[in-house]
Amino acid sequence: MRPDTRPPQPYEQIAVIGGGAWGTALASVAARSGRHVRLWLRDEALADDIAAGRGNTRYLEGIELPRGIHPTTDLARALDGADAVLLVTPSTTVRDMAQRIGDVAAPGAPIFVCAKGIEAHTGLLMSEVAAEAAPGRAIGTVTGPTFATETAAGHPTAVTVACTSGVRVPPRDRAATRMAISLATGAFRPYVSNDMPxxxxxxxxxxxxxxxxxxxxxxxxxxxxxxxxxxxxxxxxxxxxxxxxxxxxxxxxxxxxxxxxxxxxxxxxxxxxxxxxxxxxxxxxxxxxxxxxxxxxxxxxxxxxxxxxxxxxxxxxxxxxxxxxxxxxxxxxxxxxxxxxxxxxxxxxxxxxxxxxxxxxxxxxxxxxxx
CATH class of the missing domain: 1.10.1040.10 (N-(1-d-carboxylethyl)-l-norvaline Dehydrogenase; domain 2)
Incomplete structure (x- = not known):
């Protein structure tokens, strides 16, 4: 049997949900990697700043953002046509936001939860919270030693991309691998894991x-x-x-x-x-x-x-x-x-x-x- 040498398929359209420092930094990485990126924010004035080329003036002041980030305050618009979702809101909002995403996003689009923590009262990890709120979807995370300002500025950065999906899928076709390829740039280097806990x-x-x-x-x-x-x-x-x-x-x-x-x-x-x-x-x-x-x-x-x-x-x-x-x-x-x-x-x-x-x-x- 010949070894599988097919290149992994990146996610071409990515929705980033959360316009804080880390959400905007990840949107910048995805845009630099050639992806079509929609960034959902709650604040319309901030979305206007990003659209006008002024950057994220509240959370990443002075950082020039790449072209290719399309900000919106409309969640349905942000998710329209998205192949994958990066959920980058505070840990206390993950359950609510994952449910909203699960109700709107295209079937099969994985959700990568980038919040870090354990849910109060349930003791669930963030991936487990999202899995409960958006059942039937692959759930992953992007994590590692990162400061948002340095990531957005293009400093060399390494992260781990992990996902629960793909036990019966070849490693190169799993959601974690596809997201890693989708985010890889000259400065942003992902590693892949299947160990969510x-x-x-x-x-x-x-x-x-x-x-x-x-x-x-x-x-x-x-x-x-x-x-x-x-x-x-x-x-x-x-x-x-x-x-x-x-x-x-x-x-x-x-x-x-x-x-x-x-x-x-x-x-x-x-x-x-x-x-x-x-x-x-x-x-x-x-x-x-x-x-x-x-x-x-x-x-x-x-x-x-x-x-x-x-x-x-x-x-x-x-x-x-x-x-x-x-x-x-x-x-x-x-x-x-x-x-x-x-x-x-x-x-x-x-x-x-x-x-x-x-x-x-x-x-x-x-x-x-x-x-």
Whole structure:
């Protein structure tokens, strides 16, 4: 039998639902790749700005967008003729938007959910939420270490494209492969995966870990502290992903470790920046100058730990962040509780747990964070 050398077929017409920074960045990538792109936005004035060539003046100020993006505030028009859909709205709106898309989009058009998180009260990943809301459709995601401004500006960027579809379909014909080909440009390099739990858990948990890293840097701690939190946070990602049927290998890829490293290392990340300001002593209502900025990690801290508790697994860093952002525990007390936990082995096969011998010293080390 000859090997299958047919080139994968890209999706020629893509609807991007959501005109925030990341939605507009993905629309830019698709347009540069030669796709016909319709971008749905709620704000008519913003749609007019994009149509007039002024760019996304609210979320990507100063970034020149490529031609080929057709903005609209009419959802039916955005979806008309679309071969595939990129759903790029906040996680709390995914269920409603996926249902609306499922009712209107052409039969067979897959939905790639680009929001990251776990739904409150159900414990469902975003792909599972979309699958419930738009039954019968292939559901995927585009995720990885990305800042929207750099992606829109054409900086070299790598992502993972994953999808639930295609168990009986050759890999080159699966929805994830076709979307990867549809988005590939000289700067935007996609990888393909069939492990939805693995890539989605990374996207949800990394926001929580980034808050912890931001707090430590804001409080004046250095790279040792951040490296410790990133490494042990990665372990929490793996634990949850495997429990949900994902592979540990996936979590060390772009959608897990890659996204974690980026989000935990830059104040461009709203989650890291939020934590940094809290670490400097600002109250929850004072961060970002009191402006209503969406910080997904605050919401994720609750939904991630709710799911972990339900599944019977331990995620101590995520629990620490939840204690701070949701339960109002003083930052110093929360970090002291984490740092003074019993000493354990890293290899899970080595069954070891010893009470921390310096609990009082740990408490003293972090007491200044209480303000």
């Amino acid at each position: 693995g890539v989605e858990v990374g996207g949800a948990v990394k926001n929580v870990i980034a808050i912890a890293c931001g707090i430590l840097e804001g409080a004046g701690f250095g790279e040792n502290s951040r490296a410790a939190i990133i490494t042990r946070g990665l372990d929490e990602m793996k634990e949850l992903a495997v429990k949900l049927g994902g592979a540990r290998e996936t979590v060390t890829g772009l959608g897990g470790l890659g996204d974690l490293m980026l989000t935990c290392s830059s104040r461009q990340s709203r989650n890291f920046s939020y934590g940094f300001q809290r670490g400097q002593g600002l109250g929850d209502e004072e961060v970002f100058g009191g402006k209503p900025v969406v910080v997904e990690g605050r919401h994720n801290a609750i939904t991630v730990t709710d799911l972990a508790r339900l599944l019977g697994i331990t995620m101590p860093i995520s629990e620490m962040v939840r204690a701070i952002v949701a339960d109002g525990e003083p930052i110093g007390d929360a970090f002291a509780t984490y740092w003074a936990a019993p000493i354990r082995a890293e290899p899970r096969a080595l069954d070891l747990e010893i009470a921390h011998p310096a609990i009082e010293a740990v408490t003293k080390r972090f007491e200044d964070l209480n303000g």
